[in-house]
Amino acid sequence: MHDFIYNALPGKVVFGCGKLASVKEEVAAMNSGKALVLCTPEQRELAEQVSDLLGELSAGVYDKAVMHVPIETAHAGGDEASRVKAGCTVAVGGGSTIGLAKAIALHQGLPILAIPTTYAGSEMTPVWGITKDGIKTTGRDQNVLPETVIYDPELVTSLPGFITGPSGLNAIAHCVEALYAENANPIISMLAEEGIRAIARSLETAVNEPENLDARSDTLYGAWLAGASLGAVGMSLHHKLCHTLGGSFNLPHAEVHSIVIAYATAYNTPNAQDAIQRVARAMGCDKPEDAPKALHQLVKAVCNKTSLKELGMTEEDLDKAADIAASNPYYNPRPVTREGMRALLGDAFDGREPS
Ligand code: NAD
The missing domain is CATH 3.40.50.1970 (Rossmann fold)
Structure with a gap:
């Protein structure tokens, strides 16, 4: 430890x-x-x-x-x-x-x-x-x-499905980044893993049956753990990217998070194997490499929009977004390169399955 x-x-x-x-x-x-x-x-x-x-x-x-x-x-x-x-x-x-x-x-x-x-x-x-x-x-x-x-x-229960899905994924994103935070600690990692598990198992039901109180309890419990994770440790690539996309291109907060998290997880998987193994376990898969795909499947199941293109971003914006994302150094398990960001954003723009 x-x-x-x-x-x-x-x-x-x-x-x-x-x-x-x-x-x-x-x-x-x-x-x-x-x-x-x-x-x-x-x-x-x-x-x-x-x-x-x-x-x-x-x-x-x-x-x-x-x-x-x-x-x-x-x-x-x-x-x-x-x-x-x-x-x-x-x-x-x-x-x-x-x-x-x-x-x-x-x-x-x-x-x-x-x-x-x-x-x-x-x-x-x-x-x-x-x-x-x-x-x-x-x-x-x-x-x-x-x-x-x-x-x-x-x-x-009054939160419509089209907000419930992205909002739940936004919470999962807090948990994923807490697991590989520079100042991660075992207590918060427990909360973060449990947060992903609680939301992943109930979000689809919450979207399809908004009045289902078991699913709403489970997702809200997960959101509490996600918020506690966000408040306790530092965030990395995913949150910086979403901040850039929201701030510089005026894209909606929760939807951006829901789309980007699978790609940010894929980008960091080689350099954060233990953390992503916990994401995989919470999502019900075996290997770290399965986690980004499982997140992408969940996004497709609960969100109306699954690509940055659908949020109104244009292809011309991608280079500028990659420049901004790679310009200010910050902690991330895998070094953030201009080339890496451009590839990640290209995948998110098209909503491709993360590789
Ligand atoms: P929001 O608070 O902007 O709400 C979105 C819309 O949904 C609003 O019109 C609201 O009236 C409506 N709404 C909210 N709950 C509803 C419900 N149960 N039923 C029906 N309608 C409902 O959205 P959000 O995603 O909760 O918050 C986004 C903002 O919070 C962003 O500005 C983000 O930066 C900020 N934020 C801050 C922190 C932090 O730690 N400071 C953490 C997460 C988010």
């Missing part, structure tokens, strides 16, 4: 069907006064329900969360929290809503109770992201890590 440092992140998790009902008790336990409930415009109804459950502990609903946390939204949300004298926030939604709560926590120190309704995993990380003048800056700060997280599988 290699030497390692394991730094456990604090946080209380309440998991189970119907646990949304405990939100008032949990906000009271945070001892931070009234909560401003945050959501996207689309999830206003659910946020109103949370506000009703909170009763006198609710400071109202703020429904302006949008993708990538524009600085203007962060400031407006913070101003609203001050105006209604909120002492904490309740973020009910996906990574965008939790991102808004984190920005408010960063600027004003308001603790967060998160109620995730996607599989993105932001609720388990101390990572924040704020977009100013079109450029997203990210950072780590323990103050943005939610104090309490309520995982209620019933809330994920």
Whole structure:
């Protein structure tokens, strides 16, 4: 076994069907006064329900969360929290809503109770992201890590199949990269492997039967482990590539992750045999070399779009994307070369079976 440092992140998790009902008790336990409930415009109804459950502990609903946390939204949300004298926030939604709560926590120190309704995993990380003048800056700060997280599988049943598939693969991608992280450790590797296993065995059912609570529980459990993995150790090639593709070519976050992960895994397989063996085992295959193909099969089974071409990328973009991906050095089990990136992106562009 290699030497390692394991730094456990604090946080209380309440998991189970119907646990949304405990939100008032949990906000009271945070001892931070009234909560401003945050959501996207689309999830206003659910946020109103949370506000009703909170009763006198609710400071109202703020429904302006949008993708990538524009600085203007962060400031407006913070101003609203001050105006209604909120002492904490309740973020009910996906990574965008939790991102808004984190920005408010960063600027004003308001603790967060998160109620995730996607599989993105932001609720388990101390990572924040704020977009100013079109450029997203990210950072780590323990103050943005939610104090309490309520995982209620019933809330994920409304997530349509076309979001469920990519969102589940996004979570698997966190686990895969945690297994070969530079600062990987045995505790997080256990969580990551189990996260892949839980999502891989239930994602297809969750997509085809959105109301199936066993499948929704299993996938949400896996997403929790994936978020915990993402929050604890560093990510490599896959996440850097997806950041480039999302940021420079404006491609949708979860879909990009779902398409790229099989190719990033194939690229790293020769240099991360032990880690990819664990991915293979979690996906129900024998050899590390089978893992990328199994991931690709899962993408084909649960995602509508399986190539970068279908996401609207053009062939001319591939050279530029390869240049960017190979320009800034960062840790990856296999050295990142311009040629390697161009080949990987070409395969992902066409949605070919990874080799
Ligand atoms: P999202 O939060 O943007 O949600 C996508 C859409 O789905 C929204 O319109 C939302 O209203 C809707 N939605 C969410 N849950 C729903 C449900 N159960 N039923 C119906 N509709 C629902 O998407 P996301 O993928 O969760 O988050 C993506 C964002 O989170 C990105 O900006 C990404 O960078 C960020 N992120 C951050 C971290 C971190 O650690 N900081 C981790 C993962 C993702």
